[in-house]
Amino acid sequence: MNDTHSCIIRHFNHYANLAEDDKQLLCDLERSPVDTRAGQLLWQESEPAEEFCTLRSGWAFSFRHLEDGSRQILELYLPGDIIGLREFAFSQRLAGVMMIDDGVICRFPHQHLLDLFQRSATLTTILFAVSSCHQALLTERLVNLARRSAFQKICHLLFETYTRLERTGEGGDGRFRLPLSQEQLADALGLSAVHVSRTFTLLNERGLVFRNRHWVEIPDLQALSEACDFNGCYLNDNLRKLGAASLAKIPAPSSSAG
Amino acid sequence: MNDTHSCIIRHFNHYANLAEDDKQLLCDLERSPVDTRAGQLLWQESEPAEEFCTLRSGWAFSFRHLEDGSRQILELYLPGDIIGLREFAFSQRLAGVMMIDDGVICRFPHQHLLDLFQRSATLTTILFAVSSCHQALLTERLVNLARRSAFQKICHLLFETYTRLERTGEGGDGRFRLPLSQEQLADALGLSAVHVSRTFTLLNERGLVFRNRHWVEIPDLQALSEACDFNGCYLNDNLRKLGAASLAKIPAPSSSAG
DNA sequence: CGCGACTTTGAGGCGGGTCAACTTCAGTGG
DNA sequence: CCACTGAAGTTGACCCGCCTCAAAGTCGCG
Numbered sequence: 158m159n160d161t162h163s164c165i166i167r168h169f170n171h172y173a174n175l176a177e178d179d180k181q182l183l184c185d186l187e188r189s190p191v192d193t194r195a196g197q198l199l200w201q202e203s204e205p206a207e208e209f210c211t212l213r214s215g216w217a218f219s220f221r222h223l224e225d226g227s228r229q230i231l232e233l234y235l236p237g238d239i240i241g242l243r244e245f246a247f248s249q250r251l252a253g254v255m256m257i258d259d260g261v262i263c264r265f266p267h268q269h270l271l272d273l274f275q276r277s278a279t280l281t282t283i284l285f286a287v288s289s290c291h292q293a294l295l296t297e298r299l300v301n302l303a304r305r306s307a308f309q310k311i312c313h314l315l316f317e318t319y320t321r322l323e324r325t326g327e328g329g330d331g332r333f334r335l336p337l338s339q340e341q342l343a344d345a346l347g348l349s350a351v352h353v354s355r356t357f358t359l360l361n362e363r364g365l366v367f368r369n370r371h372w373v374e375i376p377d378l379q380a381l382s383e384a385c386d387f388n389g390c391y392l393n394d395n396l397r398k399l400g401a402a403s404l405a406k407i408p409a410p411s412s413s414a415g
Numbered sequence: 416m417n418d419t420h421s422c423i424i425r426h427f428n429h430y431a432n433l434a435e436d437d438k439q440l441l442c443d444l445e446r447s448p449v450d451t452r453a454g455q456l457l458w459q460e461s462e463p464a465e466e467f468c469t470l471r472s473g474w475a476f477s478f479r480h481l482e483d484g485s486r487q488i489l490e491l492y493l494p495g496d497i498i499g500l501r502e503f504a505f506s507q508r509l510a511g512v513m514m515i516d517d518g519v520i521c522r523f524p525h526q527h528l529l530d531l532f533q534r535s536a537t538l539t540t541i542l543f544a545v546s547s548c549h550q551a552l553l554t555e556r557l558v559n560l561a562r563r564s565a566f567q568k569i570c571h572l573l574f575e576t577y578t579r580l581e582r583t584g585e586g587g588d589g590r591f592r593l594p595l596s597q598e599q600l601a602d603a604l605g606l607s608a609v610h611v612s613r614t615f616t617l618l619n620e621r622g623l624v625f626r627n628r629h630w631v632e633i634p635d636l637q638a639l640s641e642a643c644d645f646n647g648c649y650l651n652d653n654l655r656k657l658g659a660a661s662l663a664k665i666p667a668p669s670s671s672a673g
Numbered sequence: 674c675g676c677g678a679c680t681t682t683g684a685g686g687c688g689g690g691t692c693a694a695c696t697t698c699a700g701t702g703g
Numbered sequence: 704c705c706a707c708t709g710a711a712g713t714t715g716a717c718c719c720g721c722c723t724c725a726a727a728g729t730c731g732c733g
Contacts, residue, residue, distance in 0.1 A: 347561030
């Protein structure tokens, strides 16, 4: 199959080696790619939730509007991510999702996941792992929002995003494209856009981060990670090890293999 | 089977009707109950993560220590919850877990979950739903921490907790036991204990909430929910509907090859 | 060239933090 | 029955990080 074309396969393969039929099952999730533009809404809060989607290219974020008119960005989605898993148990969307970039998404119905649970314990396990990693990310964001200063918040978000990109091969040598505006960063970090600007100025003065338009340069990764008490454990998923040990028992559910 | 004894069965049954053998599988998770005391650590950050556990009675919370010595409480666990799912993909604990109350927990190894994925697509689905609801809770906490005032934060936490308790049958007529100290509340909400105290005074003066020791009284639930822009969607899991429709297809594994 | 989106900078205000002292209360022992 | 203790909660004084409002500057693009 076209492993290299599919971000999801690459993403899942990262957790454990996939058999050919598992790859096929995954491909089924990406049958209907659709081009989307920056700023486009994939869906809005409280719409009926009937499908998930995979992000093949481009960035997206989920968000909630508050009564006072402000907006909170909940999570950033990068290529290879599955969007909407959080709503698995719900019939309504709990948050809107908007594209940051132009990109390509593939919608697939709820039922596909249920089928997948039946057909492949390996993929089920990986999916659970993906969801668990996602939760770890949320948790870390929670700490970030609750306890850190604006300065640390920004350092942390930048470092985290850089690390995530590096894993998907888009990062490298301390430079990356960050398509978020300062206002969007503010909405993600629970700050005001004005203060984000001031803080970038400060980061610049201290030589920790140089931001220009949508490009960010981090001359000293070590220094940045220390500035925000960054602990990368939550990004280093170790399921691969588990893949070798315990998953091996799993992939023989049906008798049909031979 | 002893449905009534097992919080988990009650919890899971809430999502879809369980078959007898599914109940049995769940019971296997609760084979080894252990008494624990208030303040006891179930595990600590960065210890090896080899098992999950179910909370049969008592409350618990997960937390992280930050470099500056402060502590962030991440989530509250109530009876019937599974603790540690977030670490499914990790070999280390990402957060510590501490008992708030005396209670009973049941530890079970990682592998049990993998077995469960193989044996029951229904339980797998429910587990996924549970995890998804848990994520919805985290997300709402994130909004709470990022965007709301101290006043609203406390209202929200109280209302959410009351609602969760009501569902498990422990709430009722606007009164409930909240075993958290003000310092623990502060750690959960990203506030200082001093300010939590002030805010309770304010809530008292306004007649919204009366707190005495570990008891909380909410004379007007409606008023409280309005005070914090509470939207309970994320607590009303609607999988039951899905249970009727799509889950029905699942329990018959390999017969239809399309 | 000029518009609109984004960013920067300044002035002033407030919510919540910190420190420290005091009060309340449950539990213990005399 | 009261005195003592330690944990939990309350209160006051002061401070600072971040917010808000407002205005000016920058840049890409039709």
